[in-house]
Amino acid sequence: MGTDTGTRATHHEVDPPEAWDAIAAGYDQFVAPGEAPVAHAGLVLAGLEAGDRFLDVAAGPGGLSLPAARLGARVLATDWSPAMIERFTARVREEGLRDAEARVMDAHALDIEDDTFDVTGSQFGVMLVPDQPVALREMVRVTRPRGRVLVIAYGPPAEFEALQFFIAALRAVAPDFTGLPDDPPPLEFQVADPDVLRRRMTDAGLRAVTVDTTHQERIEIRSGRGLWEWMLSSNPIAGAIVGDLTADQQATMRRVLDGMLPGRPGTESPAVLTASLNIGVGTK
DSSP states (O other): OOOOOOOOOOGGGSOOHHHHHHHHHHHHIIIGGHHHHHHHHHHHHHTTTTTTTEEEEOTTTTTTTHHHHHEEEEEEEEEHHHHHHHHHHHHHHTTOOOOOEEOOOOTTSOSSOOOOOOEEEEEEEEGGGGGGHHHHHEEEEETEEEEEEEEEEEEEEGHHHHHHHHHHHHHHHTTOOOOOOOOOGGGGGTTTSSHHHHHHHHEEEEEEEEEEEEEEEEEEEOHHHHHHHHHHOOOOOHHHHHTTTTTHHHHHHHHHHHHTTTTOOOSSSSEEEEEEEEEEEEOO
């Protein structure tokens, strides 16, 4: 069984909305397109049907809520980054999706009435919040009785290939980099142990919680620069880590990444990097 360290970040460890605003365009361009298969798998596990009311918490530019809208759900996407919400709204407008709206909102205090949504979900969102138990209780609160709550999060960092390549390339130019802390882990991996995710969802008031570990995120990368852009667009932390490197060191990192990509260089097919996932579903 896993152990729950009760991870709760202090204020200075949490990237503010402005940091997510700064990467919203890159996230929408480089990261979000590859999230659709993961989202579809999660929505199927949660039993989402056309006409259901669906809430996406910490939605980013809509990695989970756009697929839900395409399936015919009535969608509200929420995120504390106004730029992320703007990206979602632009996608809705471009695709002509109906019954899909968005509001700026903090996952810790949802401005939504109790018992409102048939399915409430979060993909790579609530896994990042500093007080996850509070956010999970909020997700349960706004879900109707017998409705479902869906949480998609990363599994162990050792099974996140893009991250491991990035760390290895960083060590090529900064050998003293010690790697990720593990006690407590970064917020991205606070529920990497499926037992911890299951327990947190149960403690939040859900029953019949299941955690599927059979799915993977598959990231298609064509070059070291492509992996660099994906990493720096996926989370403000990556940019902060490399921010003190010189331009030459950053270029060296990209060259190292080029040499690490499986099946590259000299082929037209992209490299596919995988990351293990925990997909939790529970019933209120």
